[in-house]
Amino acid sequence: MAQPDHEVVVIGAGPGGIAAGVRLREAGIDDFAILERADEVGGSWRDNTYPGIGVDIPSIAYQYSFARNPDWTRVFARGAEVKAYHQDVADRFGLGKHLRFHTEVMREEWDEPGHLWRLHTADGPVLTARFVINAVGAFINPKDDPGIPGLAGFTGKIQRPTSWDHGYRHTGKRVAVIGTGASSVQITPSIAGEVAKLVVFQRTPVWCLPKPDFEIPPAARAALRLPGLMSLLHGIMLLGVELLLRAAVYAPLPIAARAMRLMDAGAKRAYRWYLRRVVRDEKVRRALLPGYGPLGKRPTLSNTFLRTFNRPNTELVTTPIERFTETGLRTADGARHEFDMIVLATGYELFSDPESYRPGAVVGRDGFDLGEFYAANRLQAYESVSVPKLPNRWMLVGPYSWTGTGWHALVEITSRHAVRAITEARRRGATSAEVRQSAHDTYHARVRKRGANIAYYFREQNRGLRTYYVNSHGDMPYIRPSTVLEARWRSRHFDLDDYEYKTGVH
Missing domain, CATH: 3.50.50.60 (FAD/NAD(P)-binding domain)
Structure with a gap:
């Protein structure tokens, strides 16, 4: 069996890609690359520099649990400060050697005999990886066409x-x-x-x-350095x-x-x-x-x-x-x-829109096309991260993933799931880990059932409203119908046998 270029490839160096990189290193996995189409980390905070940009949730909640920042200068941090925070986290956790800039993945193609992914990049080279973590964020691309002629x-x-x-x-x-x-x-x-x-x-x-x-005074920033205080404040939120x-x-x-x-x-x-x-x-x-x-x-x-x-x-x-x-x-x-x-x-084009998943962009086992599947069958994914017939692949911002909190909490939950599954595959000596169809279907049925109240709010109480929470199928896959603690618990305790593990022929 051919050896891939990297054991793991992470696509995207925004908040999700950084979280995945940190979790991989914590798990003792060092053979990974983080591919980024731009020339810096930070995702939306790198791209958006428009006048007045800043976070719209308190800064204390807009950060990783493993990289608390007591030095926010404002209750709602401005864009440049948030961008600098992400760069600092990437540097602090040694992700620099794993980053590959100006590398845009255009097509992900599963190689079944080799049990690896072939990643076709915009400038030509094809990279291979045993496992892929797609860390493209919620706001994929700005809409080039505003829908207005001329x-x-x-x-x-x-x-x-x-x-x-x-x-x-x-x-x-x-x-x-x-x-x-x-x-x-x-x-x-x-x-x-x-x-x-x-x-x-x-x-x-x-x-x-x-x-x-308002500005956070120096004395308050000093107090936030007290052990456990920032975690306590975030926990209260x-x-x-x-x-x-x-x-x-x-x-x-x-x-x-x-x-x-x-x-x-x-x-x-x-x-x-x-x-x-x-x-x-x-x-x-x-x-x-x-x-x-x-x-x-x-x-x-x-x-x-x-x-x-x-x-x-x-x-x-x-x-x-x-x-x-x-x-x-x-x-x-x-x-x-x-x-x-x-x-x-x-x-923007959103992760919750079926149109954002182009046919031919992600092709898995037996010719399974993610874009075609979502267009015909609506958005769905086991624990919002994995789909049958896409072995060794996880999405950090997938269908029914947002928990009503900051994006950092979300990508920590989903990256923990992905790394836990990869770690289990390695422990078993497996070269393929694919979520079972039965586990996926059971989970998705539960999501649809638990989403009844959310569906009522949009389909009945606010019927006809144009909102990105409701996609072209009339579904609400932006929102995860569970609590934050439940989602966090599931990422640590999902049944490892919900995946099928296989070992290729060497």
Whole structure:
């Protein structure tokens, strides 16, 4: 049997790839490579450098459990600081020698006789690996096409959150921001005071809540160095999330449905009151008021986004955009809006979208094509990480994986699962470890059953809402219907015999 180039290949050097690398080293596995298409680690925090970028959960919760950082300078850290944190973790845990930059994997192909994966890269070489951990994150690629005709004909400047051109000076320019999601909520107030005119085009209002952000004083940072204190604070946060998730997932549907209706109604009343306090214009307030519940789309946090619409140079437009023109945008009412710069805050290809899994990109045993399977059978994976007929392969951000916490908690859970399975295969002297169809099907049936309350919230209570939590199949594979502690426990205790182990002929 041919020996692969590496025992393990990790695809992606964002938060997931770093977590996988650390777990592999902890398990005593040193023959691995982390392939990264860019030239640095950090994933989204490397790519996104747009004005105002920062985390939207407290910094204490946005870090690895094995690499606590007592030196965050703000309650909600800014982007450059988060990027530096990931680089520091990679350096501290000796991942540098395992990193291979400018290496983009275009196709993963299982070699059954050799019990290895052939990884076809963009620049030609084919790398082989016994085991593959796909650590591509939740936000795979920005959407090149915003779904509006005429983009190529616009002669002004196009800015995207993932490739912000800091050399372009927008000061004194006429600027449009398309979208009101998380990146727009940060970009809009950051540039409003610098531009001559700012128009925000909104399709669906976003819930934007106050952000308790401030600098962490040196004395507080010193206190966070006390042994166990940061872990305790993080644990308290996780306990709150745990209690909410337990109630949301396990409550009988009639009780959960009533609670969700009361929650949404109460939240809307409170938000209407909040808007009256922060937005002066009544017409703008009405336009900014969501007609759906606060969990229907990703809630955002900002102390300045809503207030930006009080500025004389800022306008909110809710009329649908018909097309790009040479000098700006034309809306469905025939109005023409001229701009020097347009920001496309229009979203990403997500791990929860079946369209993100291209046919031919991942081909396993007996010609099994992951993209074709997901298109025809909906997204599914055992413990969100492995799929039958894809031996020796795990996804760190897979179907039904997000637990309502920070991404670091998620990728620690899934990377622990992957490394535990790899370790067991090595212990048995096996060259192939593939999840059994029966184990996969039993798990997926449980996921569908436990997701009943979540499905009710989106399909019934907030029916018709356009949200990335609901994919083109009408499913919610973004969200894992379990608690954080259950997911963490499962990663440590899943039945090792749920995998079938085989040894190739040498």
